[in-house]
Amino acid sequence: MGAHSRTHTTGAVRAADPVRPEPAGRDRYFDALRAVALVRVVAYHTFGWAWAGLVFPSMGVMFGLAGTLMARSLQRPALTVIRGRVRRLLPPFWFWGVFVLAAMLLHGWMPGRQVVYWVVPLGDPPGDAWGEQAWEILWYLRTYLWFVLLSPPLLRVFRLAPVPVLLASLVPVLAFRFVWQPPDDRLGAALWDLATFLCCWLLGFAHQEGVLARLRPAAVAPLALGALAFGGWYAFAHQAEYGTYDLDENPLAQAFWSAGFVALLMYAKARSRTDFAGLVRFRRLDRLVTVFNARAVTIYLWHEIALILAVPLIDRFWDVPAFEAYLPLDSQWFMFGVGWVLIAVFVLLCGWVEDVAARRQPRLLPGGGTARMGP
Numbered sequence: 001m002g003a004h005s006r007t008h009t010t011g012a013v014r015a016a017d018p019v020r021p022e023p024a025g026r027d028r029y030f031d032a033l034r035a036v037a038l039v040r041v042v043a044y045h046t047f048g049w050a051w052a053g054l055v056f057p058s059m060g061v062m063f064g065l066a067g068t069l070m071a072r073s074l075q076r077p078a079l080t081v082i083r084g085r086v087r088r089l090l091p092p093f094w095f096w097g098v099f100v101l102a103a104m105l106l107h108g109w110m111p112g113r114q115v116v117y118w119v120v121p122l123g124d125p126p127g128d129a130w131g132e133q134a135w136e137i138l139w140y141l142r143t144y145l146w147f148v149l150l151s152p153p154l155l156r157v158f159r160l161a162p163v164p165v166l167l168a169s170l171v172p173v174l175a176f177r178f179v180w181q182p183p184d185d186r187l188g189a190a191l192w193d194l195a196t197f198l199c200c201w202l203l204g205f206a207h208q209e210g211v212l213a214r215l216r217p218a219a220v221a222p223l224a225l226g227a228l229a230f231g232g233w234y235a236f237a238h239q240a241e242y243g244t245y246d247l248d249e250n251p252l253a254q255a256f257w258s259a260g261f262v263a264l265l266m267y268a269k270a271r272s273r274t275d276f277a278g279l280v281r282f283r284r285l286d287r288l289v290t291v292f293n294a295r296a297v298t299i300y301l302w303h304e305i306a307l308i309l310a311v312p313l314i315d316r317f318w319d320v321p322a323f324e325a326y327l328p329l330d331s332q333w334f335m336f337g338v339g340w341v342l343i344a345v346f347v348l349l350c351g352w353v354e355d356v357a358a359r360r361q362p363r364l365l366p367g368g369g370t371a372r373m374g375p
Helices: 028-047 058-073 078-106 113-118 129-160 162-168 171-178 186-208 217-237 251-272 277-281 283-294 296-317 321-326 332-350 352-357
Strands: none
Touching: 028 058, 028 251, 028 277, 028 283, 028 296, 028 332, 058 078, 058 129, 058 186, 058 251, 078 129, 078 296, 078 332, 078 352, 129 162, 129 186, 129 296, 162 186, 171 186, 171 251, 186 251, 217 251, 277 283, 283 296, 296 332, 296 352
16 A cells, blocks of 8 residues: 455456556655655644545555555565564654653653553553643554554455455444444554554555456446545534544544545556656655655654644744744744754654664665655
């Protein structure tokens, strides 16, 4: 977001030879999407734009890309794949967590037994309100980890009836909204997030397994556009209930909008087979996309801390008359820029942990290759 497709197709599927899954390797189309998704995440956490998720639902896109990579990897033994994914995820998380935990402990926080979730984030790790801006993003890592663990049985079920399973993947979020509300605790939060992004993860499966490539546009476009229409309508129609039309506050709207958006992105890729290979002609941009992908976990984990540190740093700029006179110190765009400078510093200082986790030789900046996990 595979193996050889073993699908039962519907009447909407072409009676053509199975489409061979794409070979493993670097795909600049997916690389570019992941880079855009990360930029959008940082922008959203800087400006708080409610409309950002409607323009580009980053989390749904990242789960879709991760689902594609997971399906591709499961051509190998499932236990090996899961162990590799977990190994790539946990060391960067632990390294980041040492600093966040130390800061909260020095601030007077006292952990309980739930601190075990700082070792393996199968549930939301605990923390205090003072450090919430830093640790609240961990829901994505928790959801990603559960999807990784569930992928072997999910892929087996998906291969039995791809299209019906894909359509049915939106039923859980509907059931949680209208039939049964999950508890307001760690379990409930995990269930909500899994239900919200399940369709996006399975769309990654559908792309890798060649299912999307065999579907006619007349079958995909109405369903994808219908999901977008319902998700958008539900977000705006329930502003009073949620206090905003922001998709991040409305799981049902998020689920349908993200599913429709990711379906169109994946289908465009499957039909056109574009790989953005021409990106290599723009060396600096191509290198930037490479860095974003090889340091995706680092960027995701450290970006909130960078934004937090940007505030007191800019406050110090006001003490310099030249900075006060010539720099837009009160602009959020300036904070956005300073945040990215600090993110770059964290990539240089901490990105090597991703190399160690992947059993590669540590590098200050990657020169090639693609991150396998993908925020």
